[in-house]
Structures are given as structure tokens and as C-alpha cells.
Amino acid sequence: MADFRQIKAIAFDLDGTLIDSVPDLAAAVNATLQELDLPLTTAEQARSWVGNGAEMLMRRALSFALGTDVSEAKLAASMPRFMHFYKQHLQQHSRLYDDVILVLKQLSAAGFKLAVVTNKPYEFTIPLLKAFKLDSYFSIVLGGDSLAKMKPDPLPLAHILQQWQLTPAQLLMVGDSKNDILAAKAAGIASIGLTYGYNYGEDIALSSPAAVCEQFNEISALMNVTAESMEQ
Numbered sequence: 001m002a003d004f005r006q007i008k009a010i011a012f013d014l015d016g017t018l019i020d021s022v023p024d025l026a027a028a029v030n031a032t033l034q035e036l037d038l039p040l041t042t043a044e045q046a047r048s049w050v051g052n053g054a055e056m057l058m059r060r061a062l063s064f065a066l067g068t069d070v071s072e073a074k075l076a077a078s079m080p081r082f083m084h085f086y087k088q089h090l091q092q093h094s095r096l097y098d099d100v101i102l103v104l105k106q107l108s109a110a111g112f113k114l115a116v117v118t119n120k121p122y123e124f125t126i127p128l129l130k131a132f133k134l135d136s137y138f139s140i141v142l143g144g145d146s147l148a149k150m151k152p153d154p155l156p157l158a159h160i161l162q163q164w165q166l167t168p169a170q171l172l173m174v175g176d177s178k179n180d181i182l183a184a185k186a187a188g189i190a191s192i193g194l195t196y197g198y199n200y201g202e203d204i205a206l207s208s209p210a211a212v213c214e215q216f217n218e219i220s221a222l223m224n225v226t227a228e229s230m231e232q
């Protein structure tokens with residue numbers, strides 16, 4: 001079993017890890033497609049387009065609807081519309097995955113520093129964390145546009161190592177996508193891959209994270225935090 005005894009801080013991915021956000025992302029994609037008189041998509045299809053930020057989501061959605069690569073001009077014109085629709089309904093159909101709050105409470109009580117490293121634009125990330133009462137658990141929150149590069153680039157994780165003065169052996173990344181695992185590997189840190197999120201329809205185990213979890217609450221046992229550790 002993976003050895004996480006040196007870990008002092010954990011960076012969590014957001015979409016597909018803490019929150020099932022595809023229903024609202026798909027609705028905003030469809031509102032944009034509808035305005036353009038293009039065929040609508042399904043949430044199932046949108047799932048396979050999430051992972052590289054809002055612009056890539058729309059690039060994939062528009063190219064699929066058009067049946068050919070979308071032009072840069074059309075993509076640029078549609079982005080403000082997508083952002084507008086998504087901002088209006090960030091949390092209408094999205095939901096927290098099971099036991100997320102419980103595990104974050106256990107990890108905080110055990111003294112782990114917690115961060116969010118998402119490819120979602122920052123302007124959506126904070127309101128979404130607040131809407132689900134998650135914001136207070138994280139002392140660093142990085143969106144896909146917070147730094148010059150997003151996952152799978154290691155920059156956001158390198159930023160956290162530097163901010164918190166940690167060695168790579170002390171930071172862990174938890175995510176549902178190969179972008180999370182690749183970013184962790186490039187930063188020289190360990191990762192946990194979750195099977196229930198969005199990974200372009202691929203098995204997360206193929207990216208070889210240090211551990212694979214089917215449910216969020218399995219993280220507690222891996223990090224050695226339990227209900228008892230909260231009572232101390």
C-alpha cells in the first residue's frame with residue numbers, strides 16, 4: 001500500500017472530485033449552443049469534454065456540434081455567453097460527492113493543510129466552494145487561470161510547495177483526471193486517483209497514481225484519520 005506518512009498538505013481537484021458539476025456545465029454549454037442554433041448535447045457527452053478548463057470545454061462542444069474544428073473567432077465570441085450562462089446556474093443541478101465534508105473535517109482536525117487546484121476559472125471556483133460550504137477548509141485556492149499554466153502542468157503544485165515551504169514528499173494531490181496525476185508526477189509529488197469522476201472515459205488507474213479510491217471516504221483510512229482523531 002502507498003505510504004503517505006510524510007504528507008502534511010493535500011491539494012484537491014474540484015470538478016469530478018469534490019463536486020459533480022457536469023449537470024450545470026452541460027446546461028450552460030447547451031444554452032450557448034441553443035443561442036447559436038446548433039444541436040444540443042447530453043450531460044453524458046459533456047462529461048468527456050471536462051478537464052482542461054472552460055475554453056477547452058467549449059472548443060470541444062462547438063467542434064462536436066459543428067462537425068469540424070471551431071474557428072478561433074467563433075470560439076472567442078461564444079466564451080462570454082458560456083461564462084454568462086454558467087455563472088447564473090453554478091449549483092442548480094450540481095452536487096457534492098458523498099462524505100466530502102466529513103473527510104475534509106477529519107483531515108483539517110488532523111492538521112493537514114488543504115488546497116484546491118482546479119482547471120475551472122477562478123471566478124466560478126470561489127462561489128461554487130461557498131455555495132457548498134467548502135470554502136473554509138482551504139487556505140489556498142487556485143483556478144485554471146490563477147497562474148500562467150494549468151494542470152497537467154506542475155506550476156500550480158509547485159506554487160503550493162513554495163507558498164507552504166514543503167518538500168515534494170509532503171504534498172499529495174487528489175483528483176479524478178489524468179491531468180491531476182500528470183501534474184503531480186511532473187511536480188514530483190504523490191497522488192490519489194478517484195474512479196467516480198471525469199477522465200475522458202478512461203480508467204484513472206492507467207495513469208498510475210500512488211493509490212486509487214472508488215469513494216472519497218477511502219481517503220480517511222489512507223491518511224490515517226478517523227472519527228476518533230476528531231475527538232481528541
Ligand SMILES: O=C(O)COP(=O)(O)O
Binds near residue numbers: 051052053117119120
Ligand atoms: O473545469 C475543468 O475543466 C476541470 O476542473 P477540475 O480541474 O476541477 O477537474
Ligand SMILES: [Mg+2]
Binds near residue numbers: 175
Ligand atoms: Mg477533475
